[in-house]
Amino acid sequence: MADILIPDALELKLSPKDFQTDQDVRWCPGCGDYSILKQVHTILPQLGLKKENIVFISGIGCSSRFPYYTNTFGMHSIHGRATAVASGLKATRPELSVWIVTGDGDAMSIGGNHFIHLLRRNFDVNILLFNNQIYGLTKGQYSPTSEENKITKSTPYGSVDHPFNPIALALGADATFVARSIDRDPAHLQQMLLRTWKHKGASFLEIYQNCNIYNDGAFEIFTEKATKKENDLFLVHGQPLVFGNLEDKGIRLDGFTPQVVSLTNGYSKDDLMIHDENDINKSMILSRLYEMKSEEYIFPKPFGVFFIRDRSTYEEVMNEQINTSVGKLGKGDLDKLLIGKENWIVE
């Protein structure tokens, strides 16, 4: 990702340490949030941004304590509304680098409405969704991303809810950048954070994050040595979709239907689906890949950038309108506005 390092970054001489605060980090020992915080602190000095031009805005939940631990401007707002707060900030201060830190309850449940609207408007912000598939701060109820039948404190007989697929939801809301990473893969997470930042427009990064208290092991098969290679599919633009312990499996498209094929048994890489980040239809297929059912095989979970597209940002167009209006009518004259069009004089 060397191409996004701008020369100023080195001149600023900031290090990850500069982004730490004097506040005690109060997440539970072993929480996946620690890794995410560390990776964010690692990439921030690489952005070439002054600390004062970065703003982290969060909602409510474990993840939303994030701003307190990052030495930039920050706001710990109210439940579900970080996206709305960030929209107003970005609309008025387009030059700032605005980051939203949210969780699966915050963004998908109470804040679901603002989340989709921010994406369709395409404000140039970075959304980091810490998805642990559980409510942590309220002590263990199921979340809108929890799997069906999940036994939790509020669902002793199993959850009746069908979960959201955040990637598919973001694509459905016309997000212009959609990616997924995971807390236990620092290198991949850093890479995804940098790409999230680099994209101009609303960038959505879902980060699987282990809650070791209420939902421990939820993503284990994607992180444990024994299982991860069989279950993770790393997306690389322009490359065939290959996975497996021996890189011996791939995803092939049969019409619009994906299937897992063996590369040792008749198929070669040339037969596989090539990842195209700019193809919305292929991205949609990948977003649902893991949920696909087959009696013969299990689909892997994709990680990486699903989709990316250039589209004007809300704040660009908004400011353009203002500039056009000033150009056409001249800068607003308050006296003229006060006087209005029709007057009469009383003597």
Place this chain on the structure above:
Amino acid sequence: MGVETKILEEVVIKFAGDSGDGMQLTGGQFTNTSALFGNDLGTFPDFPAEIRAPQGTLAGVSGYQLNFGSKEIFTPGDLCDVLIAMNSAALKVNLSNLKSDGIIIANISGFDVKNLKLAGYDKSPIDDGSLEGFNLIKMDVTKLTRDAIEDIPLGVKEKDRCKNMFVLGFLYWMFDRPMENTINFIQSKFSNNEDVREANLRVLKAGYHYGDTTETFTTRFHVEKAKMEPGTYRNIMGNQAVAIGLVAASQRSGLPLFLGSYPITPASDILHELAKYKNFGVRTFQAEDEIAAICSCIGASFGGSLAITTTSGPGMALKAEAMGLAVMLEIPLIICNIQRGGPSTGLPTKTEQSDLMQAIYGRNGECPMPVIAAKSPADCFDAVFEACKISVQHMTPVIFLSDGYIANGAEPWKFPLTSQLDEIKAEFAKPLENNEKFLPYQRDEKLSRPWAVPGTKGLEHRIGGLEKENITGNISYEAQNHEFMVKLREEKVNRISDYIPLQELDNGPEKGELLVVGWGGTYGAIKAAVKELLTEGYKVSHIHLRHLKPFPKNLGEILNNFEKVMIPEINNGQLVKIIRDKFMIPAIPYNKIQGIPIQKTELIVKIKELLQ
């Protein structure tokens, strides 16, 4: 037969018809023409919540009341002198509000079998003698309109849409008014559609000439110019005044204006108006809901903009949590609540003052915010400007209250020029060098904290809705600290009373038997009632509160100068409870909760009763 011209001091006209009959536009045009002529005036549009309720029904009646005169006018008037009834339903709904010798202008084709049935009449009231005593003028507006534009290639539906112009033209003749203003209006409104333009112009003139040439009309009326305070005036509606007041506050503070809003009646016109002012750098954001609207404002204010959110009661309820956040963050933010009848969806197009308690108390926790209310359409400008000033200079969210009645009502406005407006001083925290520690909750003598916007070197800090330690802003759950902070936030708002003007007496003696205390849109009715009673020799005084939290410092003193205090409100008694609580006096309520303004005459009756 000669035509006689009667000189009148004051006239109340009610334009009433079906929702699609264009009564608001007709009334608005007559208002503008009268304002430009130099009358003082007050208006009251009254329309159904449905955009097009079933045609001809009582529910679909839309009305516009105008009171204009050569004397000072404070209200849209109680009873009408003239009622325009475009159909049977319009007559039925409004007849009880017509003076016993009033004029009825009835559109005959609105009294056909179908219309009579929809309005619930067995017999036609314009033919059965039941309107005896009134001065009934029957005219077939629909037919006369169609005849006037027979040769213009428009469909019948489009032609019939011009019939309000016929009535307007006739009224211009009847009240001796020039047509120029409306002619210019039609020319500009329909500049792209020649046929519609021509049709409207021709029908307007046909109405005027109908009065002139039909010999049945023997009387015309003339209302002289009003003797008003010298100066230059314009006509202004309440919501328009709010919008202009906000732009003025933006200009006088040097802060860019950001409006985050979700459409809601009767507040939406402020959004519409501000959306036009892009060349003033105004950014309007139509959010996905009320919560996003206020939250976007919190973001904008955090970034250094003058942020406004506009709404009405139900939206106000949704914004409550975010208002609490703004109180905790201690940032400027103006929440404009254009009140309507509640609870829940209530009466969306009808007026009420029932959100005062919500404004003052309606949030979780101890959550003090200044509350300011406008008293009339033109006063919306000054009141919202002051709300912005307090918000910015004291670093606090402020609630501005208006209501449906003053929002849609209009009156002459002796507008100020930029140079006459106060400067609003926004103080931003300065950049810090050399790792000096920034203290976000360090306070000045007003107890307000610095406005520290992103992009300023050395001010990196984190704030949020959690309880915090004073000065550092660090999260604190410490017991003593919470109590201290709750009291500090309350004291910060109370201290604003050191910076606002003392309460002035609006009318009447400084001490005595009865003081009428009003707030908001009841101003005109109270003013008119008290004025009339004073000329009749009664001893009654009037104060009108703009500052509802904190109250002006001398309010208690004024209240104690009177034996009785009466508080008229369009609610079930809200200010009266607050006054009783705060000043321990047996204030007497007068309440009307019908979705319509309090009238002068009913106040006079009540005041006389209390003075006995």
